[in-house]
Amino acid sequence: MGTTLRALRALLLLAGFYLLGVLLLAALAGADYLLLLHAPTSLAGKLVIVSVLLAIPLVRGLFMLRTPQDEEMAGLPVTEADEPELWRTVRELADEVGTAGPSRIVLTADVNAAVAEDARLLGLLPGPRRLYLGVPLLQGLSQAQLRAVLAHELGHYSNSDTRLSALTVRGRAQVLRTIRHFEQRADRTAAREQAKQEKKNTKAEAKGKQAKEVDTGNAGITYRAMAKIYVGYAKLYFRATLSVSRRQEYAADAAAARITGRDATASALREIPVLDGAFDFYMDCYATLGTGQELLPPRGEMFGGFGRMLSARQLELVDRRDNPPTGPSSPYDSHPPIAERVRRIEGLPDDGRADEARGAALDLLADPRRTLAELEDAVLTEEVRRFRRTADWQELLDLVMAQSFRAGTSPLHRAYVAYTNEQPTLTALLDLIEDGRLWQLAKRLPLSDEAAAAQGRVFREFVRPTLHRSLTGMALAELNTRGLLRWEFSWERSAIPHLPPAVDGTETDLDEVVAPAVADTPDTAPLRALLTHESPQRGAL
Template sequence: MGATLRALRALLLLAGFHLLGVLLLAALAGLDYLLYLHAPSGVAAKLYLVSVLLAIPLVRGLFMLRTPKAQEAPGLAVTEADEPALWRTVRELADRIGTRAPTRIVLTAEVNAAVTEDARLLGLLPGPRRLHLGVPLLQGLTEAQLRSVLAHELGHYSHADTRLAALTVRGRAQILRTIGHFEERAGKSAARERARQEKKNARAAAKGKKTGEVDTRHAGLTYRAMARLYTAYARLYLRVTLAGARRQEYAADAAAARIAGRDATASALREIPVLDAAFAFYTHHYLTLGEDAALLPPRGEVFGGFGRLLSARRLELAGLRTELPAEPVSPYDSHPPIADRVHRVEALPADHRTDEGRGAALGLLSDPGRTLAALEDAVLPDDVRQWRRTAGWPELLDGSMTAQLAALNTPLHRALALYTKARPTLPALLALIDEGRLWQLARRLPLSDEAAAAKGRAFREFVRPALAESLHRMALAEFSAHARLRWKFSWERGATALVLPAPGGPASATGTAVSDLLAPAVAAAVADHPVTAPLRALLPSAPTDPANRETDSSR
């Protein structure tokens, strides 16, 4: 389908959305007129009220048709003077594809590349173009793979995809926003009705009368009905427009393979899901490590650390590249399955361009370190940029874990506080275990229905993992509070907790891994016959209790 026909289809679909509310209002008005002509006045008056209730959400929906202006995602805009090599590469690829180069390049902190165009007259006239390029892609792709990604995005320009997006994206946003409005109003109506009925029941209960069941099925009924109508149209709209979007992705892949090479395009498609998973792992385990303690790594390392992770875990990531995501095909996916895209590209004739652009894509930047530091200023919130900078990642890990352990509040802490009516501490817990009350305490933990109904050994098996995890963390907090805990930072294996020797004990430069010390001691403390002596012997400033008893308090 050519650009003109796609534009006409997008325009008709958008107009259909606007007309939907008008036609429904016209249908209600016609029905009211027929009632006026033929129905008895008493019946007509009641039906007029129903008609008004139906018309209110429709009128509200018509006022929801104006879409708020989209805000540009945070990023670092770079000029040709800032990054001449990157701009030169983008211009060269645009010339080879036969399209205008973007007027603005914005570096982002996402594993993604995208192009936009501020087209005019609903996309019929071209406008300024922007290329959003994720720095994690530059860190993880080769230059040839990045050229393929850029050629793919520029291919959307050559097919007028970005101009038509002004129509299709606007329609999607308006439909979803309208449906959300109807559902929100229905939810508020149901909440008001629930509150009214609960208040009525409370008054009845205070007078000793029977209370009724709260029923909100009819609250917000008209809004839910309108949401269903617009949802049905949304399914049609999304199926039609997203099917076209998938065809555009195939065409852009073909353009990328033609310009940057078949092998570079196929390998880039394989690499991007790996980078996406790696960056999610980095964000969860490293990037947000200092959040609780308001700590940041040295300047430039917020995103520079991702490159270190990729280098340290090369072998682990290599295995992921052979496993293509096999996500289910949905009519509402905007992109085809990545496996299908890879197979289509790899089925193209060989072009013998495997030796091109083997260098890292990050080399296209004039000063990667400076750019990574500037990206932090562009994308981090103002309050986060005020956090204290550490000397390095090991210091960040130590500070973060110390803060987390100092504020430890596990389910076992909360259960112990309820059970003893006192401040929950590890010594208090060990004393309670010695008194044979561990399994009574365990009944205060959050339990599933199955666990709550279990008894004896079956109950102990249900709660033992949660008890062991919380007890292990409480022991870590005790070591940390006495400066006996040190954390070993590693890009390859993550953080390892080391217990330092007690003052006056045998010298040790590295300490002993917590798992080697605590695992058997914790297991003994939550065994069917709990024994606290092994754990007491490890804890700082806690002498072994020679009278420690072995107990079975499951009765």
């Protein structure tokens, strides 16, 4: 399908949205006319008011011809003077694809690459082009794999895909916004009805009458019905544009394989979902480790540490690399399943280009450390940039652990306060256990109905896991306060706590120390002995 025909189809689909609105308004007007002619005046008046309320979001949708101008994705724009090798690579690939290259390259903090174009005249005339390139891709891909990714994105330019995206996105946005208007009105109507019924129940109870069950099932039903009509059109719209979008992806994959090689393209497709999952894990467990305490890793390390984590955890990623996702992320995902794209590319004849450009993609940057630091300035909010920077990752871990242990919000903490009206300390808790009051305290824990009804040994088995976890946390906090606990930062696994050694010099197993304190016949001696160790010298583990 040529560019002109695809533009025409996108325009017709968008026009269909407005035509649907006109038809619904006409149907409402016709219904109002018939009601005024044939229905009783009181009933007709009420129904006309309903139709007017339904017409308001329809009219608003029809006049939403202008959508907010797309904002540029947050990132670090780089000029040819900043990154000459990257620009040379992009232009070289654009020549091989047979299209004009971008006029602007923006580095982002996403595991993604994308192209955009400010096209004119419904996408028939080209405009300035932008390439968005995620730095995490540079950290995780080889140069051959990155070239495949870039060739794929530039292939969208050559197929004029980027010109039509604005029109297609506008149509999707209009339909979704209208659906959202109807759903919001339905929710507000249901909320008003719920408040009304609850108010009636309150008055009834004050008079000694039985309250009725609150039922808002029919509230906002007309709005939801209108929303369903547009949901049906949205499915038609998305499916009509979906098949072409997926064909465009296959065509861009084929262009990448032709230019950069079959193996590089297939391996890049396998690697991207692996990097995506790994980056989410990195951001959750490393980069944002201290944001709750307004702490950040050293400058440049917010995203820079991702590369080191990838190197340390390569073995964990092998299985995901060998088993790419077999399904789309949603029924309307414009991208075909990765596994199907890989199958198509690996089914191509061997082109003998397996050993090309195997260096790290990050080496294309003139100064990776500088770029990683400047990327933070470009994508982090001003508030986050004011957070305290630690000297290294180890200091970040130490500070976070020290602050988190001060919280004291475990179920056992709350149960102790409820039982004694005092703030708990580990020493006071051990005294209470030695007095034989542990199981009375345990009754103040959050309990299921089954646990609350249990007695004796059965009750103890119910509450023991909660007691063990909470007491372990309190022990770690106490050891940390006394300087007896050290945390070892690791890229390969979770942070490792180092406790004072056991009597025989072996490493202490905290579970084995805590378990006797919550046994049927509690014994606090092992835990007290652990707390009597002297603090190690600074820097020792």
